[in-house]
Amino acid sequence: MEMLMLILQVIVLLGAIFVGIRLGGIGIGYAGGLGVVILGLCLGMKPGAIPWDVILIIMSVIAAISAMQLAGGLDYLVQIAERILRSNPKYINYLAPTVTYFLTILAGTGHTAFSMIPVIVEVAKEQNIKPSAPLSIAVVASQIAITASPVSAAVVYMTGALEPLGWSYPLLLAIWIPTTFIGCMLTAFVVTMFSNLDLSSDPVYQDRLAKGLVKPAVGAQNMQLKEGAKLSVGIFLIGVLAVVLYATAISKIGGKPVFIENVVVPRDAAIMSFMLGVATFITILCKIEVGKIADSSVFKSGMIACVCVLGVAWLGNTFVDGYKTQIGELSSDLVKQIPALLAVAYFFAATLLYSQAATAKAITPVVITALGISVANPGDSYMIVASFAAVSALFVLPTYPTLLGAVQMDDTGSTRIGHYIFNHAFLIPGVLAIAFSVILGFVAVAFV
Template sequence: MDTFMLVLQFIVLLAAIFLGVRLGGIAIGYAGGLGVVVLSLGLGMSPGVIPWDVILIIMSVIAAITAMQVAGGLDYLVQIAERALRKNPKKINYLAPTVTYLLTLFAGTGHTAFSMIPVIVEVAKEQNIKPSAPLALAVVSSQIAITASPVSAAVIFLSGVLEPLGVSYPLLLSICIPTTYLGCMIAAFIVNKFTHLKLSDDPVYQERLAAGLIKKTHASVQDKELPKGAKLSVLIFLLGVIAVVIYASAISDALKWIDPVIMKRDHAIISFMLAIATIITIACKLDVSKLVDTSTFRSGMTAAICVLGVAWLGDTFVRGHIEGITEIAQDVVGTYPFMLAVALMFAAMLLYSQAATAKAIIPAVIIALGITPENNGDVYIIVASFAAVSALFILPTYPTLLGAVQMDDTGSTRIGKYIFNHSFLVTGVLMIVLSVALGFLVAPFAIDLFGSVPAVTAAPQ
């Protein structure tokens, strides 16, 4: 009977996620809520924990970016990025993922990649390069950069979990930033060296060209006149991000510049981001009625609802079977540490969020591996595998992925009839594998050298 209920509950989990994927957009979150209703009221499971901290961090970061967008700051950043791409067009397979990686690292959300997609398409077409190559690299790198961004909900959550285990916030960033970026660049080298990139040889492109479907979109924003406060808004946001990093580092067990801690790390980023939004609104004299109409606000609030529904659904299932999951994790991950990355990839595919995936899986794995403040030898496995929570590209439903498909009028970026055979899968898996592999090389040594010796009574910041 227990096995039957487990199978039934798992079917409900998958069915809710599948329904959300079919409906698309914000409806992914709706379907997650429906799944919670069925699992709890229908099958007797206790509802899981709503990830309020993750949702509130997403909302606050989006609030600040929205203010910067209305002030013209995002257009200013896109102008800088476009200038770099057009100055070195033949290096687009390296520059495109670098630009989207840095935008995400700076902003804490991968949705900033939307602004670069038309530019990448046009520059690739001008160089007779299939846009599918730089687009796949750029979209996936923007997702992986979430696990290295100092203001992302995923990093803030994981740093709070790992702080008592000897991995401070600065140490986590010092491992994740170089390993994920280098993983993206090695993948770019492989794609650039070993794939056929000539656009004119693509039969789909030739068909669309013959049908008159290929048009020059003039995606350049170089000549666009920016509002007076554009550069100022970027400066304010940058200073705010620096303030977050300094404060989050200052309260870490490794530094303890601020002790006792009055404001926890997640509360700090929420309040700092709202403060940044306020300062930009005042300093740049924004029309606040325009804020809720921006693409950033809409995509950010959609992401928050998706995390609310899907992460709650995932947490409900995981908590209901935590003992079984713990036993499996002890046997599998304890013997084959890299299997944690595989599990995180699978969970990310379903949970649709790096932060939600980390919150649903990693605490259970820490318990399963018996990682404690006084026995933290395996904590490197968590850090090394962290990049795998970015596998949101496996199902071709993520907004930036769909946007790349729609904006590439050459037809080289496409989703096959078997769903999984799309332009992002191989490139994305390669980037994840390389990032995780580098993590397993770097994390053990970095933690041994720079990890703190936490007190047993330490609590997550």
């Protein structure tokens, strides 16, 4: 009977995710909520915790970026990024992921990569390079950078979980930023060395070219920036710096606080309030119309992401909480024997939960409990630190917005999804980038 119930619950879990994928976009969140209803009312599972902290951090960061976009700040950043790409176009396979990586580091969301996709396609076409190569690495880099961004919900959660175990906020950033960035660059090297980059040899491109479906490269675009564009970027940068400085000040090294001992405003609340404060200053000083913020592309995509996290993460938490003991026992036996298997668990969970932060929040507490990790016994916590990048496996199913955006905006047809769903342009670069990042993570923690 118990086995039958487990089978039915797994069918509902995977079925809801499948329906969400078929619906696409915000439908993934809708289907996740439906799955919770069926698991709860029909199969007797108690609904899991809703990741409110994750959702609220995403909302507050998106609110600030939306204000910056309306003020023209994103246009200014795109202009800078385009100059970087065009300065050495032959190295676009390295420059494209570098740009999207650091945009995500700054913004705490990979949706900023949307603005770079058309530029990457243009520069690649000018160099007769298949856009699929730089686009695939750039999209993957924008996802992995979430695990190194000081203002991302995933990093905020993980630093809070790991700090009591002796891992300070600045130390974790010092591990995650270089390991993930080098992992992305190593992936770019492999793709560049072992891929056929010649666009003219692609039969799909030639077919689309003959049909007149490929637009000619138009060269650099001279965007007319709004008056407050540069100021809005400056305000946002100050806000991100303030978050980093405050989070460092309240973190602990060797059990002692760095600067602030009696913490009144915790890290989550600080990031949310700082970002809303940034949005306030941009609104006032850059004189934007707040009524138009909800119409911005960043705001729309960010709010869709919140609904997706709400539905899918809630569904995942419901299932994980129902089998917390069994999952804990299994992970304890396997991870103790092969620590890198934790990265595999993160990887497959992220594929289903559709969010780095939601994956970290669903799996990490179970692993900490299963391995007996505590303040008094923090030894095995290094596995979590080293494996964290694996929560970025949002590229496995070709449904993530930036991935779909890259497919749609590449008019050459080189960036495509195969007939078998999984054989798409992003899978191999994504797996490589995560593998390199995790391996480098284990090397890095060995020296700490």
